[in-house]
Amino acid sequence: RAAAVVLLAAAPLVAPIAATAVPDSPEVVGQACADAEEGVTVVVDASDLGGQVTIGCATGEVGSGTEALRAAGFTDERDEAQMICAIDSVPDPCPTTWEGVWWSYWTAESDGGWEVYEVGSDDSEPRAGTLEGWRYHDGSAGPVLTPAQVLATAGQAQDDGEDPAQDGAGGEEPPADVDDAGWLVPVTIAAVALLLGGLAVLAVRRRRAADARRDTVDPSEP
Template sequence: MIASRFAVVCALLFGAAFVGAAPASAAGTDGACPEGGGVTVVVDFGDLGPQPLVRCAAGTPANGIAALQEAGIEVAGSQKYGLAVACRINGQPGPAVESCAGMPSATAYWSYWHATAGGSWTSSQEGAQTAKPASGGFEGWAFARPKSANDLPTPPRVPPVRQTSSPAPAPAASSDGGSFPWGLVIGALVIVLVGGAGIVVARRRRAQ
């Protein structure tokens, strides 16, 4: 009975060790999407402060709002129109600039753009909740502060271009057999051996 209980405890400890080592998942990835996959989302915060964001949404999102969300970028709509109007992106602009009660101000709002890879930004002719992103294309958002409602917004300052980079060097061969968690295995074996020794000692004492 003692041995069977000990075996169960050891099995649970061993399984928990591997569960704890599992990597966490997150929506979207940093940087432009690789050629042939995903939709790249560019967010230019303008004079709001944060640096521009460039992130990749895998696959082909259903619309412009979904592209933001699937790239791991927070978007909030207005209280009156919901996500039909993108009022805040990653918390910007703050309440001091825009209350998000209804339509944004004509002199402080998010403009929405499209582009092909290596092409030019084009202002969207429809809202982000109905616009369908092109597979392999770029979606752009730029915070606009025109001096008057008649002034046209400017596109994101980040060009819709995939950044080329040198291939990463191959990882050096590891003498410990790669990334297999030998430390966890050895630790579990030590627990089993120590526990087994304790059982043997206990049985000998009973026999005496």
């Protein structure tokens, strides 16, 4: 572990190789912790490799930056020196030689900027409400999204998923459009007409039956 910390501290002194240009607007997936005080927001930035910026939330107690990374839904791979060489299989495979770029490790307060950690993720102790940042880069800068931009993603998935048909006051569905119910009028009229016609036929049959019974009565009966 001590060797890992030394490598992390010495890495910025090595001349970096040319890095892939970062897109102006890298794809961002995931969201920050909805309740900033109840979790640690973790940012994994692979934009220098042409990938995306992924945001996750580690809720509950986390004992280290590595635990926060895993609790937020990420997986890490280690090299022979036990340095994190890949996150979610990026890069794939893990580099076997030093190329001047690595998963640099950062921290930030909710109202501050990215600051590079002076210890490795196995030894850090992130607090609830703070942000953890990882960027595959030469270590000269933290994730491309500022902490404020990261925190602004909290709750976006829920907002986008709201049903626009729900009324904001009581959640009731709006009344049906009058045009949609227009077919009820002719159907109702037809049903009433059939009912009245049936009653008329029944009345005629009863009257005829009564007349027939009257005609069959014997006139000699008192």
